[in-house]
Every structure is written in structure tokens, then in C-alpha cells.
């Protein structure tokens with residue numbers, strides 16, 4: 001669960017029974033609450049202030065606050081962190097309050113919010129509150145709207161959360177480095193009427209990516225496009241938790257993209273509508289059903305659907321390289337190349353040489369290859385029927401009957417009703433492939449459709 005560190009002698013040093021409210025003196029900083037785990041934490045039921053339906057941050061958590069004279073006070077600490085990307089791999093990132101991404105901030109439309117930001121990084125920083133309506137001087141753009149937050153100093157941001165919706169936060173100071181290192185977080189401003197567009201389960205996460213050489217732990221921050229770890233909230237499959245929902249639950253998933261490319265996010269077994277964008281809730285008349293929605297860099301999207309098909313449904317980015325982990329992208333395509341002759345000769349020179357990918361790359365998902373320390377297999381994850389060959393931006397939506405409200409425990413693999421799983425044909429052997437007949441050649445005198453290129457077309 002949540003643990004605490006005191007960054008300033010005296011501030012928050014008294015034992016506090018809950019992580020929620022710090023009863024320190026009026027002039028002191030709010031306690032800096034730290035998370036030491038990368039697993040999905042239970043939603044934070046609002047302990048004070050106006051009611052709302054909390055979100056669940058996938059492989060993340062919500063930052064507790066204290067209420068002071070009607071203002072919600074948060075304390076973010078920008079600092080180097082160690083984030084487990086998936087079991088077997090840890091990364092040296094920069095983030096907030098012990099993790100990357102930082103904690104989700106949840107407030108209610110109309111809340112007065114004060115955020116203390118302490119800089120424990122080795123260089124200056126700032127925070128931009130992406131998408132918010134706020135006074136210009138609170139927008140967090142270093143040099144333009146404020147001086148940078150120097151190393152070791154704390155700055156205060158204060159504004160009213162005017163517009164409900166889905167937001168992000170990230171530095172606007174040496175962004176290339178700081179965002180490549182994992183500095184970002186989610187922000188949700190709930191509507192003041194908790195019944196407005198109410199859902200049963202409300203998930204959120206950020207799309208982010210890293211370039212970490214196998215065997216190392218620190219991202220290469222100069223990489224522009226060729227990342228090798230594609231992550232939901234700085235986790236790669238199979239390190240990403242499933243989104244567990246009850247049968248017939250109304251489900252919302254909010255996604256923000258802070259990578260360097262777009263991600264077509266795809267769900268199996270259901271259609272959804274995009275109910276929220278960067279600019280707020282979409283008018284109902286503007287919505288149409290989708291099974292994939294593209295999320296561009298810097299965008300946020302909220303999708304909604306009724307989970308009325310039980311099962312373990314894949315949920316992933318549809319760029320196939322984004323559902324793979326590090327390694328292997330430099331491997332030449334060997335499909336159709338018979339390497340049997342070659343391997344004996346090469347083995348004399350290189351004893352461990354393996355034939356890779358002459359029938360496709362699926363073998364690699366089952367192969368027990370020796371990996372360098374601290375990296376992830378390229379294609380991984382095991383389901384109830386075997387190797388899945390997935391990594392990166394992939395998880396499941398597990399739809400189950402009879403889940404209690406607020407039960408987010410992984411229910412295990414779906415128990416398929418008898419006769420509903422694809423099965424092997426055990427009858428006659430497949431016949432020889434039959435060629436489709438060639439189109440009959442045009443007979444003399446028969447008209448053949450003429451197609452002209454637009455460039456050759458003259459006159460109307």
C-alpha cells in the first residue's frame with residue numbers, strides 16, 4: 001500500500017493513522033505520499049470534499065490529499081524512481097512520488113486545488129496541467145509562464161478545476177528528456193453531479209514508451225521514434241493487470257497518449273463509443289460505434305461500452321510491433337528460407353546459433369532463449385491454451401457474471417461453456433488446394449472494361 005517519506009524535517013513527521021489527511025501545522029507542506037508498488041490499487045473513495053465515483057488507475061494509484069480551508073492540497077515530488085516494467089525487468093525512470101507515471105489526481109468540478117511540487121531531480125522542472133482551464137501563470141511552461149523549479153525547491157500551483165473531464169500532467173522543462181524518462185500523470189476532474197454520465201467501472205491509464213537496451217535499465221532519451229518498450233502506465237504485458245468488470249457493467253476506459261506516435265486502441269468482443277476527448281464530453285448525437293479508436297500524441301480519449309459478453313477479451317494497440325517487447329526488431333525476415341544446411345556449418349563457428357523464424361516468428365514465443373539480465377522476451381504471456389506471443393501494449397478485459405461492486409481481483413481464466421471454443425477438425429484430411437479458375441480471356445469483339453488514369457482524362 002501507500003508508504004510515506006518525510007522530505008522536510010518536521011513536516012509530517014508525526015505518525016498519521018491514515019494516508020489521507022495529514023494534521024500538520026498550518027504553514028507546513030502536505031505530506032508527500034509515496035507508492036512502492038506497480039500493481040493496480042483499489043479506487044480511493046473520497047474521504048472528504050464533495051462525492052464522486054473514483055477511477056481505477058491501471059497499474060497505478062490516486063494521490064491522497066488534505067483539505068485545508070476548503071482547498072484540496074496535494075504534494076507531488078518529482079524524483080528518480082525504479083519502476084518494474086514487468087516481472088523480470090526494472091527501469092531507472094524519473095517520476096513522481098515513487099512511481100512512473102505519477103499518481104492520478106482526482107478532483108471535482110469547481111474544486112479549489114493547491115498542488116505543491118517538490119523537485120528532487122538532478123535538473124530543473126515544472127508541471128504543465130495539460131488540457132485545463134486555469135490562470136495563465138499556472139500553466140507550467142518554463143520560461144513562458146513561470147521560472148523553472150530549481151533542484152531542491154518547492155513551487156505551488158493553485159487554480160479552480162473548472163472543466164470536468166480527462167486530463168494529464170507532465171513537465172514543460174527539458175520535455176524530451178523528462179518525458180522519455182517517464183514523467184507524467186493522469187488527472188480526472190469529476191462532474192459535480194455524480195449521476196452525470198455515471199458508469200459502474202471507470203479505468204484510466206497513459207500510453208508511454210521507452211528505449212531501454214536489453215541488459216540496461218535507463219532509457220535512451222535521444223530516441224525519437226524507434227522505441228522498444230510500448231507500455232500502458234509504464235508496464236508491458238504480461239505485467240499489465242487485467243481490467244476486471246462485471247457482466248452488464250457500464251464501463252469507461254480513459255486513455256492519454258504521451259508517446260511519440262499514435263496508437264489505434266482496439267477491444268475484442270464489444271463495440272464502444274468515444275464519450276470524451278481532450279476538450280470534454282462529446283455530445284451524444286456526435287457518437288458512433290467503434291471497435292478501434294486512434295489516439296494521437298497528446299490526446300486523451302474516454303471510451304464507454306456495456307460489458308455484456310462474458311470472457312477474457314483482448315484489449316490492445318493494433319500496431320503489431322506495439323504488442324511486442326524489446327529485442328528482435330533487427331532480426332532479418334527468414335520466412336521461407338530453408339536454413340537447415342547452414343546451421344550445421346554455422347554451429348561449428350558459433351555453437352549456440354539458432355534458426356530463427358523460417359516458418360514465421362511464433363516459435364519464438366515458446367522458445368526458452370537465454371536473455372540478457374533485465375529485459376523482457378519479445379513475445380510472451382501465457383494463457384490457458386498456451387503461449388500468447390504478446391507483449392507491450394496488451395491486456396485483457398475480463399467480463400464475469402456476479403462480481404461484487406468494487407471487486408477488481410483477477411478472477412483467473414474464463415471458463416468457456418462446452419462447445420464454444422474453436423476446435424480441431426478430426427474428419428477427412430484436408431484435400432489438395434484447389435485453384436480458383438482464371439478469368440476467361442476476352443473473346444474477339446467482346447467489350448473489355450477500359451480504365452483510364454485520372455491524368456489521361458480530359459474534358460467534362
Ligand SMILES: [Cu+2]
Nearest residue numbers: 263317319322
Ligand atoms: Cu501502439
